[in-house]
Each structure stands twice: as C-alpha cells, then as structure tokens.
Amino acid sequence: xxxxxxxxxxxxxxxxxxxxxxxxxxxxxxxxxxxxxxxxxxxxxxxxxxxxxxxxxxxxxxxxxxxxxxxxxxxxxxxxxxxxxxxxxxxxxxxxxxxxxxxxxxxxxxxxxxxxxxxxxxxxxxxxxxxxxxxxxxxxxxxxxxxxxxxxxxxxxxxxxxxxxxxxxxxxxxxxxxxxxxxxxxxxxxxxxxxxxxxxxxxxxxxxxxxxxxxxxxxxxxxxxxxxxxxxxxxxxxxxxxxxxxxxxxxxxxxxxxxxxxxxxxxxxxxxxxxxxxxxxxxxxxxxxxxxxxxxxxxxxxxxxxxxxxxxxxxxxxxxxxxxxxxxxxxxxxxxxxxxxxxxxxxxxxxxxxxxxxxxxxxxxx
Amino acid sequence: xxxxxxxxxxxxxxxxxxxxxxxxxxxxxxxxxxxxxxxxxxxxxxxxxxxxxxxxxxxxxxxxxxxxxxxxxxxxxxxxxxxxxxxxxxxxxxxxxxxxxxxxxxxxxxxxxxxxxxxxxxxxxxxxxxxxxxxxxxxxxxxxxxxxxxxxxxxxxxxxxxxxxxxxxxxxxxxxxxxxxxxxxxxxxxxxxxxxxxxxxxxxxxxxxxxxxxxxxxxxxxxxxxxxxxxxxxxxxxxxxxxxxxxxxxxxxxxxxxxxxxxxxxxxxxxxxxxxxxxxxxxxxxxxxxxxxxxxxxxxxxxxxxxxxxxxxxxxxxxxxxxxxxxxxxxxxxxxxxxxxxxxxxxxxxxxxxxxxxxxxxxxxx
Numbered sequence: 001x002x003x004x005x006x007x008x009x010x011x012x013x014x015x016x017x018x019x020x021x022x023x024x025x026x027x028x029x030x031x032x033x034x035x036x037x038x039x040x041x042x043x044x045x046x047x048x049x050x051x052x053x054x055x056x057x058x059x060x061x062x063x064x065x066x067x068x069x070x071x072x073x074x075x076x077x078x079x080x081x082x083x084x085x086x087x088x089x090x091x092x093x094x095x096x097x098x099x100x101x102x103x104x105x106x107x108x109x110x111x112x113x114x115x116x117x118x119x120x121x122x123x124x125x126x127x128x129x130x131x132x133x134x135x136x137x138x139x140x141x142x143x144x145x146x147x148x149x150x151x152x153x154x155x156x157x158x159x160x161x162x163x164x165x166x167x168x169x170x171x172x173x174x175x176x177x178x179x180x181x182x183x184x185x186x187x188x189x190x191x192x193x194x195x196x197x198x199x200x201x202x203x204x205x206x207x208x209x210x211x212x213x214x215x216x217x218x219x220x221x222x223x224x225x226x227x228x229x230x231x232x233x234x235x236x237x238x239x240x241x242x243x244x245x246x247x248x249x250x251x252x253x254x255x256x257x258x259x260x261x262x263x264x265x266x267x268x269x270x271x272x273x274x275x276x277x278x279x280x281x282x283x284x285x286x287x288x289x290x291x292x293x294x295x296x297x298x299x300x301x302x303x304x305x306x307x308x309x310x311x312x313x314x315x316x317x318x319x320x321x322x323x324x325x326x327x328x329x330x331x332x333x334x335x336x337x338x339x340x341x342x343x344x345x346x347x348x349x350x351x352x353x354x355x356x357x358x359x360x361x362x363x364x365x366x
Numbered sequence: 367x368x369x370x371x372x373x374x375x376x377x378x379x380x381x382x383x384x385x386x387x388x389x390x391x392x393x394x395x396x397x398x399x400x401x402x403x404x405x406x407x408x409x410x411x412x413x414x415x416x417x418x419x420x421x422x423x424x425x426x427x428x429x430x431x432x433x434x435x436x437x438x439x440x441x442x443x444x445x446x447x448x449x450x451x452x453x454x455x456x457x458x459x460x461x462x463x464x465x466x467x468x469x470x471x472x473x474x475x476x477x478x479x480x481x482x483x484x485x486x487x488x489x490x491x492x493x494x495x496x497x498x499x500x501x502x503x504x505x506x507x508x509x510x511x512x513x514x515x516x517x518x519x520x521x522x523x524x525x526x527x528x529x530x531x532x533x534x535x536x537x538x539x540x541x542x543x544x545x546x547x548x549x550x551x552x553x554x555x556x557x558x559x560x561x562x563x564x565x566x567x568x569x570x571x572x573x574x575x576x577x578x579x580x581x582x583x584x585x586x587x588x589x590x591x592x593x594x595x596x597x598x599x600x601x602x603x604x605x606x607x608x609x610x611x612x613x614x615x616x617x618x619x620x621x622x623x624x625x626x627x628x629x630x631x632x633x634x635x636x637x638x639x640x641x642x643x644x645x646x647x648x649x650x651x652x653x654x655x656x657x658x659x660x661x662x663x664x665x666x667x668x669x670x671x672x673x674x675x676x677x678x679x680x681x682x683x684x685x686x687x688x689x690x691x692x693x694x695x696x697x698x699x700x701x702x703x704x705x706x707x708x709x710x711x712x713x714x715x716x717x718x719x720x721x722x723x724x725x726x727x728x729x730x731x732x
Contacts, residue, residue: 027492042516043476059516060509060513063512110409111405114402114405115399115401126390139429143425143430150425
C-alpha cells in the first residue's frame with residue numbers, strides 16, 4: 001500500500017517529462033518552419049521585389065513574437081501590433097510638426113518629444129498591472145515612436161508615411177505566419193497546461209496527506225528521517241504562484257478551443273491555486289510535526305477518519321475537474337462535510353486542514 | 367506594546383512605497399536621457415554622416431537593453447553583444463558558403479541552415495539553466511543569424527562583412543550609452559534590493575512570531591478573527607522565490623560596488639530565502655492554530671520563553687546582516703541555542719520553528 005503511491009508518482013513524473021520534451025521538440029520545429037516561411041520573402045525573387053529591404057522587419061517579428069504557447073504568441077503579436085501602430089502614428093505626427101518648424105527648432109522639438117514620451121512610457125511600463133500584460137507593447141511603442149520621429153528628420157513628409165505603412169505591412173506578414181504556424185500546427189495551449197497542472201494538484205495533495213497518515217500510524221522505530229517523494233511535490237506547489245499567473249495571463253489571450261470557451265473564468269484557477277498553496281504548507285508542517293514527534297499519538301481513530309475522508313474528497317474533486325464534468329459524488333461530499341464537522345470537535349490536530357479542504361470544495365462548486 | 371509593531375510595519379510600508387516611486391521616476395528619466403543621447407546620432411549632421419541609417423540599430427539597442435536595475439541592463443547588453451557576434455559570424459559563413467554554391471543550391475542551403483540553426487537554438491533556449499541567464503542572447507543569435515544569412519543572398523561577399531561590422535559598431539554604441547547612464551547616473555543596484563529585502567525579512571518574521579505569542583497569551587474572548595498585518599507580510603514571503611532568483615541573477619552581473627565585492631556569494635541569499643519560506647509557512651500555520659484553538663493553552667511559560675528567544679535571535683541576526691557586520695552577539699546566540707535545546711524537550715508545539723530558526727542561524731554563520 002505504501003509502495004503504490006510512490007510508484008505512481010515516479011511514473012507520473014516520467015510521463016510528464018517525456019511529454020514535456022516532445023512539446024519542446026514540436027515547438028522548436030515550428031519555429032524553424034516559420035523562420036523558413038518568412039525567409040521566403042528574401043529567397044523568392046517575385047516576393048523580394050514587392051517588399052525589398054523591409055523584409056527584415058518581418059523576420060524580426062517572427063523571431064521575437066514566436067513563444068512556446070499559442071496564448072503567449074498571440075499576446076505578444078497583438079502587443080507588438082498595437083505598439084507599432086500607436087508609436088508609429090504619434091511618431092509621424094511629431095515628425096511632421098517638427099518639419100513645419102524647420103531649422104534648429106526641428107531638432108529640439110524631436111529631442112524633447114523623444115525624452116518626454118520615452119520617460120512617460122517607461123514610467124507607465126513599471127506599473128504592475130501594465131507590466132503583467134502590456135510590457136512588450138509599451139516597449140515597442142517607445143521603439144517605434146523613436147525610430148519614426150527621429151528618422152522623419154532625414155526624409156520627406158510623404159516618405160515618412162510610406163515607410164511607416166510598408167514596415168507595418170511586413171510586421172503584419174510576420175505576425176500572420178506566427179499565428180498560422182502557432183495555432184494550426186500542433187498548437188500548444190497554455191490553457192491546457194494550466195488546467196492539467198491545477199487538476200493534478202488534487203492528486204498530489206491527496207498523496208501527501210496519505211503519506212502523512214501512514215507516518216501517523218507508524219511506530220517510532222519505523223520512521224525514516226527523510227521526507228518521501230510526495231512531500232517534494234507538495235513543496236514544489238508552494239512556488240507555483242508566479243507560474244500560475246503567467247499561464248493564466250497567456251490563457252486569457254487564447255481563443256475558443258477544445259473544452260474552453262471565451263471568457264473562461266481563469267481567475268478561479270488562480271484562487272484554487274492559492275488555496276492549494278495554503279493547504280500544501282499546512283500538510284508540510286503537519287508532516288514535519290509527525291516526523292519529529294516522539295510521544296505516542298492519541299485520538300488515532302478520529303484523526304484517521306478525518307484524514308481518509310479528506311483524501312477521498314480531494315481525489316474525487318480532482319477527477320471531476322480533470323474530466324470537466326459536474327462532480328457526481330456531490331451528495332456524498334456534503335455528507336462527508338457534515339461528518340467532518342462532527343469529528344472536528346473531538347480532534348484538534350486536523351482542524352486547519354479541514355477548514356482549507358472545505359473552502360477548496362466550496363470554491364470548486366461555486 | 368501591541369500597537370508598536372503594527373505602527374512600525376505601516377510606516378515601514380509607507381517609506382518603502384515612497385522609495386519605490388522615487389526609484390521609478392529616476393529610472394524613467396534615465397531612459398529618457400539615454401534615448402535623447404542616442405538620438406543625437408540622427409540629429410547631429412556630423413554624426414549622421416558617419417553612421418547613416420545604421421543608427422536605428424543603436425536606438426533599438428538602447429530601448430531593448432535598458433532595464434530597471436544596473437545588473438539587468440549589463441546582463442541584457444552582454445547577451446545582446448554575444449548573440450550578435452556569434453549569430454553574425456555564423457550567418458556570414460553560411461552566406462559565403464551559399465554564395466560559392468550558386469544557383470538554386472544557394473537558396474536551398476540558406477533555407478536549410480535557417481531551419482536547422484533556428485530549431486536547435488530554440489530547443490537549447492528552453493533548457494531552464496539557459497533560459498534563466500541567456501534567453502535573450504540566444505534569441506538575438508537566431509535573429510542575427512537569420513538576417514545576415516538571408517540578406518547575404520542579395521549582397522556581395524564584401525558587402526556582407528561591411529554591413530555586419532557597421533551594425534555591430536552601432537550596437538556597441540547603444541550599449542555604451544546604456545551602461546554609462548545606468549551605472550553612472552544614480553545607479554539602481556539589484557544587489558542592494560536583494561540584500562535589503564532579505565535583511566528586512568528577519569524583522570518581518572520576528573514581528574509575526576511576536577504576534578503569535580501575543581495571540582497565545584490572550585484569552586479566548588479577546589481574540590479577533592482576522593489575522594494581523596504581520597501575517598500579511600509573512601504570507602507575501604511565501605511567494606518571494608521567483609523574485610529572489612531574478613534579483614540574484616541580476617546581482618551576479620553587477621560589478622564591484624559599495625559593500626559587495628566580486629564573486630559575492632549570492633547563492634547563500636537564496637538559501638536563506640528558502641529557509642525563510644519554510645519558517646514563514648510554519649509561523650502562518652502556528653498562527654492559524656492559535657486563532658482556531660478553543661481549549662486553554664498549557665505549557666505557557668516554556669513556550670513564551672522559547673518564542674521570545676527566537677524573536678530576539680531573529681532581530682539580532684537581522685540587524686547584523688543589515689549593517690553587514692559580524693554578529694556581536696554570537697556567544698549570546700550560542701547560549702540561547704543550548705537553552706532552547708533544553709526547553710524543547712518540555713514543549714512539543716514550538717519544536718518545528720525551533721529547528722528552522724537554528725538552521726537559519728547556522729547558515730548565516732557558515
């Protein structure tokens with residue numbers, strides 16, 4: 001019985017690693033394909049005659065925009081597009097205004113506007129809410145504004161608009177290649193990754209809790225001093241916040257696909273992740289307590305009862321989430337919940353885990 | 367006594383916010399200054415005659431490389447430089463080889479090398495160790511390789527080398543402007559931020575632990591149901607891992623300055639951060655236990671004694687770290703340590719915190 005979860009965890013790890021490296025290879029090949037596709041602008045004579053030297057902007061867009069998940073690619077591409085249009089538009093206006101002044105005023109106006117817009121946009125970029133979703137767009141805004149405003153000094157009014165239009169066109173070409181390859185050839189969705197990672201945490205936590213209980217019923221002499229593999233998984237849950245937020249951010253950019261519709265409530269995943277981090281820290285401390293304790297344990301039966309019910313609830317919830325069906329065992333869970341409330345009063349130890357598990361459960365059903 | 371830590375925490379928060387926004391304004395102005403400086407390549411006629419259209423590469427370098435902290439700017443700049451040189455060199459070789467083949471073989475060779483290098487470099491980029499420090503460099507490698515190899519098709523052999531040299535020169539110019547402004551005008555060091563953040567955590571944890579103890583001696587009727595402000599700080603410690611790693615990464619790029627020499631052991635900061643996260647989760651669970659407990663507490667004196675000694679140790683260590691002096695109270699701490707070992711046997715509750723605090727202490731002194 002002790003061997004089983006340990007074995008399933010290692011095999012789960014091996015499966016996941018294999019899956020991950022397959023995904024990485026697919027991503028690399030996709031990048032290679034898009035690079036070759038966009039290089040055709042240079043390699044094929046009829047295309048080159050159309051776009052000319054501006055093709056470098058298309059290549060740059062592909063290299064910079066193509067990210068691992070479809071959501072990240074879309075987000076970066078849209079950011080780049082918006083930044084280019086805004087920056088280019090404002091830059092053209094600044095260049096034309098400076099042109100009309102003429103003389104030394106020309107250079108001074110351009111210099112002042114570069115300083116002003118650069119500093120303001122950099123300040124805006126540092127706000128956490130902007131940084132999270134629009135960091136890249138603001139950077140491209142600064143870049144495009146500068147390039148257009150400054151190079152406008154050296155070209156005619158008509159020429160500025162033409163250059164801006166042509167560059168925008170090639171950037172759009174690069175973006176289209178990225179999106180087509182990213183979304184149509186073996187798409188790697190950030191939303192799938194977030195969903196699977198959250199759903200599998202139910203199992204990890206259930207395993208860790210079971211490990212705790214096994215530790216609990218063991219006699220002192222049998223205790224090993226090193227924590228089992230389920231605790232390592234539990235510990236890695238504690239550091240999951242930034243990764244979850246990043247994935248949810250990408251998932252928000254992703255269009256309707258598979259089981260996820262538009263306006264899918266990704267925030268709830270973050271909330272569940274938060275509850276899991278609390279729960280994981282509780283389980284870790286509990287495990288530490290149990291391993292360090294040298295006195296005989298009391299209230300054995302009630303604690304075991306509480307523990308096994310929580311493990312069962314977690315597994316059930318995890319399964320229903322993984323398969324995205326409404327939990328069939330809902331009446332059972334309510335029954336277990338009231339049973340637990342009864343048991344709590346007799347045992348102090350399992351109190352905190354309990355509260356957390358209940359809040360998890362209620363969150364999933366709300 | 368209860369009001370005092372609460373007040374000091376809020377005033378600490380206000381100070382920190384004020385400091386942060388000053389830093390942000392300084393950073394924005396610095397970006398503005400560097401943008402104007404690099405725009406002079408376009409604005410001043412004698413400079414423009416020297417560099418010509420290649421000035422856009424200098425502007426691009428400044429916009430893309432200038433980051434908040436000096437370390438991040440240096441790291442990104444060096445990455446960009448290395449990527450450009452490697453990618454440019456290999457790209458030139460590929461272009462020359464393709465030229466010698468001539469005809470259709472020419473385009474096919476370039477296309478194949480673009481696919482091959484693009485896919486391999488993208489795969490390498492996904493390794494966590496490469497991603498952490500050299501992500502940007504590999505991206506620039508792919509970009510430069512592609513641009514040089516592909517545009518080499520349309521230019522003469524001699525021309526390719528000339529373009530590569532000129533672009534590299536303008537990128538170096540942009541880099542120099544970035545470094546000068548970032549390091550010489552009010553430098554914002556990532557190492558300072560990491561050091562201060564780690565040192566202040568000693569105080570946060572000591573405050574939280576004190577809050578726990580105050581909760582502990584209170585009667586049931588006095589207990590409020592909401593956690594105090596010290597617990598919010600404690601909770602934010604749990605999510606500090608990714609930020610710490612980022613700062614340590616930047617700090618490694620930073621040259622000798624102030625109190626930090628070359629090869630400063632930044633890894634130890636990460637280790638202390640790890641211990642703090644363990645300790646914070648223990649304190650949080652302890653706080654939760656105490657708030658939820660309804661039975662009268664036993665072993666009051668010994669727990670209080672342990673708690674107050676740990677708080678004192680944490681404060682002392684935090685002070686010595688902040689001022690970067692060898693802790694004067696070292697013999698005291700050893701005494702407290704042996705006292706604690708004696709007390710442990712009488713109380714089970716404080717066992718875990720104890721172990722963690724000791725490991726913290728030993729880590730600082732090793």
